[in-house]
Amino acid sequence: MALPRALRVAGGRWARCLSSSAGVGGDTIFALSSAPGRCGVAVIRASGPGSRGALQTLTGTPKLPPPRILALRRIRDPDTAETLDRGLVVWFPGPRSFTGEDCAELHVHGGPAVVSGVLRALGRLPGLRPADPGEFTLRAFRRGKLDLTAAEGLGDLIRAETEAQRRQALRQMEGELGQLYQRWSDALTEALAHLEAYIDFSEDDNVEEEVLSRGQRPAAIVSPVAGTTRDVVEVALDIGGYPLVLSDTAGLRETTDLVEREGVARARDRLCQADLVLAVLDASAVPPKPAGLGAALGALQPPPGTPCVLVLNKADLLRGDGGPLRHGCAQRPPLPPTTLLSCKTGEGLDHLLELLARELARLCGDPLCGSPSLTQSRHSRHLGGCAAALARFGRERPRDLALAAEQLRLARRELGRITGHVGAEDVLDIIFRDFCVGK
Incomplete structure (x- = not known):
């Protein structure tokens, strides 16, 4: 042929x-x-x-x-x-x-x-x-197939010698660390957009001053009147390095009010979905003995097997130093981790955060199963630069919004240098020169 x-x-x-x-x-x-x-x-x-x-x-x-x-x-x-x-x-x-x-x-x-x-x-x-060494991966980066953190994860995967290194490198190569940085960058971008809009248009009354306080806003109306919480109010927090969503619900009690009854039903539903229950009781209205505290907690009916932290609020209303109740809180078992708290004075807040961090660490286990860890010294350097710019933003914001906006731009640029989306040319050679030929 x-x-x-x-x-x-x-x-x-x-x-x-x-x-x-x-x-x-x-x-x-x-x-x-x-x-x-x-x-x-x-x-x-x-x-x-x-x-x-x-x-x-x-x-x-x-x-x-x-x-x-x-x-x-x-x-x-x-x-x-x-x-x-x-x-x-x-x-x-x-x-x-x-x-x-x-x-x-x-x-x-x-x-x-x-x-x-x-x-x-x-x-x-x-x-x-x-x-050249690393040129295949460099071309993949230039064509948007992966960002710099994923490229570094690939290099780490090739050099991995232990199972932990392999798992961490694989997660980074698949984009988890880059996605985390991108979420932070998106938040900074939104904040910068709001700030620049306020600078440019506030004199024309086109932008309300509230845009400057987004992210410091109150999550809900707070009232001393019982039964005023109806909807589930959520806020994202970082406790001890662990991300969590805190859901504030209506109090669990019998009621004839139709709207409040719906709030209690939603609270029960959210209780069944929770990974960790924060049970808040009135410290001035519970018996000080462990058995009485256990009975009061049981009345809330947390799901069986779900971890729980018992918080006795309104500690400022206790007579004297509340010694009997403090002694009862220390008795485990039968009680779960328990602490006294005063939302009015802030007493006990640090201890509550310590308890939460401990329970979250136990619940989440190996950090390799949580958020990806930093694996490159340059990540730490750029994150430090980002944090420093944000600190300067906090100092400049009350004095000069234009200078504050520039600090937000610098913070965003530092994050962009990690993923390669902003000003990456000066780090490309450093990233790829350590790759083997053929990658």
Whole structure:
């Protein structure tokens, strides 16, 4: 059968069937992507506009296998038509590839002679050159396939030696850390937009002054009258480094008021969904003995097996120092972790936060199962810069809104430097220079 014109033998040499777009959008790189040395299978990767033609030339056929499906092919030297190996090839048309470009992989036998022969053959094709260390990942970053934190996670995954390192690196490579930073950046962007809108338009009465206090706003109307809480009011908090959503509900009691009854029903429903129950009782209205406290807690009917912290509020109303009740709070079991609190004076708040942090640590377990950890010193440096800018924002805000807005921009820029979305050029070489060739 006659060979296609582009592949006909001429003077004992294979014609080079590179795509006419080889020079468009950058050059094409190639490298050994698996570990060097003798092995069962070696993976050689090419990325760029010339990868299609390179795969066609080395396999001696213009017909590529279906995208992302391995196919057995004879791999030939493009100059002599000599068979270098019989191996599996796979074609990844962009943008659905690791780098976002057209990519090709050759899975060949891992002997040094086979690998060097295929690499030499690729190097003789016009428009192809050996990849620099980390260049495949750099191209993936430039095409938006991953951000800098994910790229660093990939590097950490390659270097991981323990299970903990592997789990952390995999989560970072899959974008969890980048998503966390992006949420922070989005919050700063929104705050900056509100502040700049107030600076530009407040004189025309187009923007209300309340935009400056969003995020410090009261979560609900507070009243000393019993039964005024109806809806479930939620606020996000950071307790001891653990993120939580605190839901304030109506008091659990019998009532004939239809609206309050609906509030109690919603409170019961939220109680069943909670991972941790914060049971708040009136310290001046409960018996001081452990058995009496246990009975009062039981009347709230927390779900069986759900962790609970018992808070005895209104400690400021206790006679004397409330010694009997304080002694009763210290008796465990039968009581869950218990503390006295005065929302009026703030007494006991630190102890309550300590109890919550302890229960959250026990509930969440291994930090690797929670928010991803920092793995790079540059993350810490930029986060420190972000925190410093936010502190300056707090100092400038009462005096000069324009200077305060600039501090928000600086804080946002520091976060952007971590993910590569803002001002990343000065860190790219540092990130990718430590990658191995072929990644």
